[in-house]
Amino acid sequence: MSRANSKSWKLPKKKILIDSSVWIEFLKGQNSSIIQKINALQGENLICICGMILSEVLCGIKNRSERENVCLNIKAFNFLNEDERIWKKAADIFIETRAKGIKIPLSDCIIAAVARNNGLKIYSFDGHFEAIDGIELHQ
Secondary structure (H helix, E strand, C coil): CCHHHHHHCCCCCCCEEECHHHHHHHHHCCCHHHHHHHHHHHHCCCEEEEHHHHHHHHHCCCCHHHHHHHHHHHHHCEEECCCHHHHHHHHHHHHHHHHCCCCCCHHHHHHHHHHHHHCCEEECCCHHHHHCCCCEECC
C-alpha cells in the first residue's frame, strides 16, 4: 500500500446513541451548537435512538402534533430495538452500580445496556453515564 493511499483511508466512525437530555435541548431550538452537532452527525448517519430515549423525549412534549412530528422524523435515525439481552444487561448494570453505592435510574441503565450491546458512544448531558463501566461518551 502506498503512503498516499494510507492517508486517504479512514476508520469508520462509531455510531452515537443520543440521550433525551440532548434531544430536549435540540428540540428547544435555542442552542445553535447542539443543532449543528446533531445535523452533522445525522449527515454522516451516525445517530441512533432506542425506545427508552424516544419515550423520554415524547413524555416531555405536551403538544400532540409536536409528538407526532417527532415520531415521523425519528424514522431518519437508526432505531435500535431492545430484546431480552438488553433487559438482562440493564439489570446487571443497575446491580453493579448499586453495589458501588451509585444510584442510577433504571432508564439510564437500559440506555447504557443498548449502547454496550451495540458498541455505541453515548451523547448526554446526564452525568450518570460517566459512572457506568464500559460506556464511551461522545464529547
